[in-house]
Amino acid sequence: MFKARNIVVGLISLGALMTAASAQAGATPFMPRGEGVGAPIGFVDLCRRDLATCGVPASQLALLGVEAPTGLAPTASLGGVAGQRHFLGAAPSASVEDEAEAKLISVETVEAFVMAPVEDFVPAGQARPEAPRAATPDARFAWANRAERDQLKLLNQVNQSVNREVRKASDLELYGVDEYWSLPRVINGKKYGDCEDYALEKRRQLIEAGVPESALSLAVAVTARGESHAVLMISLKSGDWVLDNLTPWATPWQDLNYHWVERQVPGTALWTTA
Helix, strand or coil: CHHHHHHHHHHHHHHHHHHHHHHCCCCCCCCCCCCECCCCCCHHHHHHEEEECCCCCHHHHHHCCCCCCCCCCCCCCCCCCCCCCEEEECCCCCCCHHHHHHHHHHEEECCCCCCCCCCCCCCCCCCCCCCCCCCHHHHHHHHHCCHHHHHHHHHHHHHHHHHHEECCCCHHHHCCCCCCCCCCEEEECCCECCCHHHHHHHHHHHHCCCCCCHHEEEEEEEECCCCEEEEEEEECCCCCECCCCCCCCCCCCHHCCCCEEEEEECCCCCCCEE
C-alpha cells in the first residue's frame, strides 16, 4: 500500500514538473493576450499616411491617438549587416577620390533622399491614397482549402523570397529618422528595409495570395541580442506562427528566444501586451 501510494504521488509530481517545464518552454500554441496598449509609434505614423499598407479601417484612425508604451525602442533590428552601406544625399555627391576610397574599403554606395523620382516615399504627416489590396476570390478559396502543411509551404516560400529580395538597411540610412514603417524602399531597382518593412511586405504578399487579414498581425519583441524587433504573425489551426527576417522558416511563436512585448489585434488599430 505504501509503495503503491509512493508511486502514485511520484507520478503526480512528475506530471506537475512536466507541465511546469512545458509552460516555461512556452508550449501554448496561441500567444496569450494581455491588456490593451498603445500601438508602436512607427505603426501609428504608417496608418496616418498609408492606410493600404497599414490595413486599418479609416474609421479606427482616432484610436491611434494614444502614445506608444513608455520605453519602447524603435524597431531597428537588422540581425547584422554584411559590410557597410552609405546612402548619399541629394546634395553634393562624393568626389571621385572619395568614391575610389569607398570602393577600396568595400562600402556600397546607394543614391537616396532624391525625393522627386522616388514614388514610394511619403513624408511623415502626409497621406497616400488608399489602393485596392484584396485578393481574388479564387486565391481566397485556394488558401481556405489548403491543408495546413501546404499553407506552411506557402508561408515559407513568401518568407524566404522576401528575406532574399530585401536588403537590410536602417530607417536612419533610408529616411534620416530613427523609426519609419513602410513597405521596403526601392532604390536603383533594389529593395531596402529593416525588420518592420520585411513584415509589411510579407503581409502584403500573403493577402494577395488569399490569406485573410483576420489571420495576420504585427508583433514587437526584444531579441536575445536586446534589439527591439518587429515580425509578422499568422494564426493557423495549430497555433500562432512567426514570419521573421532573421530566420528562413515559419516558426511557432514559442520556439523563438524572444521576449514578446506587444501584438496587434488583426485588422484593427488595437494592440495588446503579449
